[in-house]
Amino acid sequence: MNIPNFFTLIRVLLVPVLFLLLNKGWFGSALLIFISAAVTDALDGLFARTLNQKTIFGSYFDPLADKLLIDTAYLTLAFLTSLPDWLAVLVVSRDFIIIAGVIIFKLTEKPLEIKPEIDSKTTTFLQMVTVCLFFELPELRKFIPFREYLVFLSAAFTLVSGFHYLYIGFQVLGKNGNHTWKE
Numbered sequence: 001m002n003i004p005n006f007f008t009l010i011r012v013l014l015v016p017v018l019f020l021l022l023n024k025g026w027f028g029s030a031l032l033i034f035i036s037a038a039v040t041d042a043l044d045g046l047f048a049r050t051l052n053q054k055t056i057f058g059s060y061f062d063p064l065a066d067k068l069l070i071d072t073a074y075l076t077l078a079f080l081t082s083l084p085d086w087l088a089v090l091v092v093s094r095d096f097i098i099i100a101g102v103i104i105f106k107l108t109e110k111p112l113e114i115k116p117e118i119d120s121k122t123t124t125f126l127q128m129v130t131v132c133l134f135f136e137l138p139e140l141r142k143f144i145p146f147r148e149y150l151v152f153l154s155a156a157f158t159l160v161s162g163f164h165y166l167y168i169g170f171q172v173l174g175k176n177g178n179h180t181w182k183e
Contacts, residue, residue: 002053004062007044011037011065015072022076031135037069038128060102066124067095073131083134087155091127094162101169110172119164123157130154 001009014037021030044062048054071092078088105112133140133147 002047002055002058003051004044004048004053005055005058007040007047008058008062008065011040011044011069012061014040015065015068018069019072019076022073022080025080027135027137031132031137034069034073034128034132034135041066041069041124063098067099070124070127070131071095074127077131077134081134081136083131084151087130087151090155090158094158094165097162098165101165104169104173108173119157119161123154123161126150126154126157 014033018030018033018037021027021033041062044058048058074083074088074091077083078085102112130147130150130153133143133150
């Protein structure tokens with residue numbers, strides 16, 4: 001196992017810890033776990049590029065780990081806090097569409113190469129920052145007016161990238177050619 005895949009695995013293992021801490025109401029500890037997991041996302045990408053350790057496993061498992069982390073945080077915080085339910089549904093629905101798209105490509109044996117793109121990275125970053133502001137901590141209350149703007153910005157990027165994936169998927173499935181799936 002290489003260093004980037006190790007960081008991805010750590011992120012996956014932190015997801016149930018995050019869920020348990022949130023359900024216990026230990027928002028401070030949960031936020032530290034969430035931020036730690038988010039840092040592993042940055043580190044695995046950095047090490048994969050700088051050490052030239054990109055793997056097929058990492059190209060599939062890294063985005064899946066991101067989705068597990070973000071979706072767990074959104075769904076749990078929507079249930080426990082004032083994070084808008086509609087935003088959690090939007091974020092999870094986009095991720096479901098992406099995963100379903102990958103499965104469809106594999107079932108139809110369409111060539112698929114997963115590479116990160118700036119719009120997807122921006123969406124993930126906005127989703128992570130937005131959800132952090134809903135961990136119910138007194139220190140974060142001063143950001144309440146700001147977080148409403150982030151909710152709509154995160155939702156807009158989530159919608160745009162989701163429709164972008166649908167557009168690409170329908171384009172590729174309607175042709176005999178291949179395409180790079182940019183996540």
